[in-house]
Amino acid sequence: MTKASDLFVQCLEAEGVKRIFGVPGEENADMMMSLQQSSIEFVLCRHEQGAAFMAAVHGRLTGTVGVCLGTLGPGATNLMTGVADGNMDRAPLLVITGQAATTRQHKESHQVMDVVSMFKSVTKWSQAILSPDAIPEVVRKAVKLAEAEKPGAVHIELAEDIAKHETDARPLKVNTVRRPAPDTKALDQAWDLIAAAKRPLIIAGNGTIRTRASAALRAFCDTTGIGALMTFMAKGALDLDDPRCLFTIGMGQRDFPMTMVEESDLIITMGYDMVEYPPSSWNAKGDTKIVHIDFLPAEVDNNYSPDVEIVGDLAGAISALEKRAKRASLTYDFSAQVALRTTMQKEFAAHADETGEGPITPQKAIADVRACLGPNDILLCGVGAHKMWVARQFQCHEPGTCIISNGFCSMGMPLPGAISAAISCPDRKVLGLVGDADFLMNLQEMETARRLNSDITMLVWEDNAYGLIAWKQEQEFGHHTDLSFGNPDWMGLAKSFGWHGSTCTRPEDLQTQLAQALNTDGPSLVVIPVDYRENMKLTERLGTLTVSL
Structure with a gap:
């Protein structure tokens, strides 16, 4: 006989799972003990949303299921944004949550909510383990669905009492499915x-x-x-x-x-x-x-x-x-x-030789990013005005080298995503390009990056505002509401988390500083003041943005 949580982990091993990103809780303690005895690495994160983003980026980069874990109640709700993002960006993703014992699920009880129903709206399939004997079937079905076209997220809930039960079930054979030929x-x-x-x-x-x-x-x-x-x-x-x-x-x-x-x-x-x-x-x-x-x-x-x-x-x-x-x-x-092609190449090169003092244009920043990254290196881009510029100006040599959140369009992906990319693709340079608002969405994962010594660089575009919303409002109404906010002492922040840190205010220095950061072992932070006056200049030249955000 095998303990149910041990069987669950054995099924994950049979599926080829190498690591799980997550934040454990009391209700999945048995799962954590079982993982400790397995070949699967558990990457401890500082927020469940970060864990979900990490798993989703693993899925997008490798084509194999990424796995994240959280507990019941607030742990499960914290996972939701990252899971929805992975699902709509078509990342194969498996979400595992704990749950209260079945003996108290039928009544009002501490932290108990219908997690399975909640996840149905952001996954391809959401299912609770109702019997330990069903674990092999549920895990096999979940991974099969997650990786099937179009890939997406699936969710499995394991209640704390069921995790302790004994079973004589065994992992199912993993089969390869050939897609049908076209007519x-x-x-x-x-x-x-x-x-x-x-x-x-x-x-x-x-x-x-x-x-x-x-x-x-x-x-x-x-x-x-x-x-x-x-x-x-x-x-x-x-x-x-x-x-x-x-x-x-x-x-x-x-x-x-x-x-x-x-x-x-x-x-x-x-x-x-x-x-x-x-x-x-x-x-x-x-x-x-x-x-x-x-x-x-x-x-x-x-x-x-x-x-x-x-x-x-x-x-x-x-x-x-x-x-x-x-x-x-x-x-x-x-x-x-x-x-x-001739027109766009002129657009890409227009600001590449920019010099002087003051804020750096988006075009110049992206030209330097492209110059510093090799054909197989990875750029992760968040959501904000910077995404519009990356989408337009940054082009790639190889597939899977620019990870943009463009289905669910959630802010907060690049920092945890970069950590995951560095783990999944250790032989490639990894750079996250974010706005100041985007970066602060998952700031806590700076500690995770330092603890793992993640070889990543984060380039922060600072404008002290929700720049994309200002851009959209100005287009529609001719002005925008108050969207400004304060920012931390960036170098103090980097130092407090043990990161390498630098600021760059001169366009001609940016490429050198980026190259240094990318070639420095461990996590690095580079912050630049960005010239978002270019937003409306682009609108005046080309017309109104139509992308949905």
Whole structure:
């Protein structure tokens, strides 16, 4: 016979789980004792939200389930934001919570709430363990669902008394599921549209950064010459140096990449996810000819009615279309693609040589970040005005090298996310780019980073306000409400947590200071004053922001 909590941990080991991020409580004490005797590392965090972000980033970077743990009541509610964020950013994520004994769940009792129902709204599946014998099935189903397309969060609750029970159940065999191949008739219909088009365009979504899908997309673009716009979370699906890479869509209604959509006679969406960028923002009239290629059928939307839907393994579908392309003689007009790349490259370089005193422009800061990071290094970006600039200006060589929260769009991810990235990818440099408000959302994880000696750098853009809200209000109303706040003594803060710290006020010094921080062992903090006057200058040039926040 095996103790239920021991069996639960054995099932996690069978699933290949290497670590769990979390904050334990009284009601999962048995689970913690079982973990202590296992091969699984427990990463003690300072807040459950931070733990959930860490697990989600692990899932996004590795494609395997990230695991976080909290206790009942406030521990469970603290997990919610990070779990919702991971779920809508399509991260495979397993959430484990403790619960009061079944002998008191039926009545008013200390810290008892219906956690399973609460998590149903932010997960693919939420289930309590009702019998220790069911643990192998519940764990296997949870991980299988979390990693299945589209990936997302799942939740398991284990009550304290059930954790102590004995069982003779054993972990289930972990099987690999092959995704179904796309329908040949749908492929033929889609190819007919692609071959007949004159100015086809790809919109690559979050699904294309899966390793096989990204490779298939690159091969398809190389064979056909068709260019791809990438959503925020699809950065790196095409290399920024690839002539078919048309950079990022999703920021502004009239940003330059939008002209590509308007001039195209066929849009091919690959791994496109509406939670990132609604079709009403790029197909307002609903009359665009669309080929939808994804793991799942298209969501029903007035502005998204594909002419053909190819449903099945995304990489397999793209490769099947590429085989048809190799046999065809295609005549496309790519002049607009060439013009767009030229325009955007000028935009990226516009402030790269900025000098002088005073606040540093977002464009300059991002140019220096790109210069300091290698092709496989990782940038994590939070939510705020800085996200808009990263989305527009920062481009990638490889998939999975820019982690942006753009589904649920929660603030607070980059610091805990950077800690997780450093653990999951120890051979790559990790930089978190945050606003001052964003950084303070999970400030407590500075201690976790120091305790783990996380080799990370956090670049804080300081404007002493909720800059993105000010930007949006000013666009709509011509002015904004009072959104200002105070900030800590940043260098004092860094010192108090044992971090390396520096401030930079001269644009010409930033690249040097960033490089030094990235090459310094352990956690480093770099703070710059940011010139958000550039926000409205960009609006005046390009038009109103349309991204949902």
